[in-house]
Amino acid sequence: MSAAREKANHQISSKRSLLCVGLDSDPLKIPRIFQSMPRPVVAFNSAVIRATRSCAAAYKINTAFYEARGLDGLRDMEESLEHVPCECLSIADAKRADIGNTSRMYARAFFEHWNFDAITVAPYMGEDSLEPFFAYEEKLVFVLCLTSNPGSADFEEQALSGGQPLYRRVLERVRQWGRSANAGIVVGATKSSELELIRREAPDLFFLIPGVGAQGGSLKESAALGMDAQRRSALINVSRGIIYPEGEFGSVEEFELAVARKASALQEEMEGIVCPSDDGAA
DSSP states (O other): OOHHHHHHHHHHHHHTOOEEEEOOOOTTTSOHHHHTSSSHHHHHHHHHHHHHTTTOSEEEEETHHHHTTHHHHHHHHHHHHHHSOTTSEEEEEEEEOOSHHHHHHHHHIIIIISOOSEEEEOOTTOHHHHHHHHTOTTSEEEEEEEOSSGGGGTTTTOBOTTSOBHHHHHHHHHHHHOSTTOEEEEEOGGGHHHHHHHHHHOTTSEEEEOOBSTTOBOHHHHHHHHSOTTSOSEEEEESHHHHSOSSOOSSHHHHHHHHHHHHHHHHHHHHHHHSHHHHHHO
């Protein structure tokens, strides 16, 4: 089993949590208390991490929010990554993939230069475009399979000539491409009717499940249907629902307390699903 997968599963078991905190940090949305600081996004991310580290098994950095700001944004991403606790899984939500030479450079960038534990990738250029990522056997590679956005119907859910939807073909291929249990898929929480079937067909894959909260996915269904037989190997990503609590904050401490409350409430809801026997004993 890959080191990244072992790390994530250890956190899931020890914290009784599937929570992945998404750092989709928009300078225009972060509270005013951070705006006057020298590095507002880094200060904001650091506060979110401090507030959630006891509940979170992983952190997902959506690279678009940093790349959009050029070099300053990339520096913020790099420094924010340094604040992610070493025991938690770090995910680059980059959705990369290209011809082999280019993918090798992408893999080197995210797995060597920035040393993320995991990355999201797109499958539609085929095996040779993803092999450079899977070659890092100690990492985790999350392949887009059935995503939470409405546009997933345009391609992912379209039936192939034999009647099988495209996402099911992706699922089959990912199971073949992974090495040392380093393969995973992205399945949207808004697709709960398909999630049970996907987990049944892919008991060995690690699931990354976005779409809970602002996008309307069910936390309970995603947790119950997404975990493997050992009640692990799944992460539920929540971004806006945690990092942008409502209200005005007079201090960083007030902001952290509001974020911690949101994260703790989600973790408590997950705990009863990850460890149902404990609930019965109580």
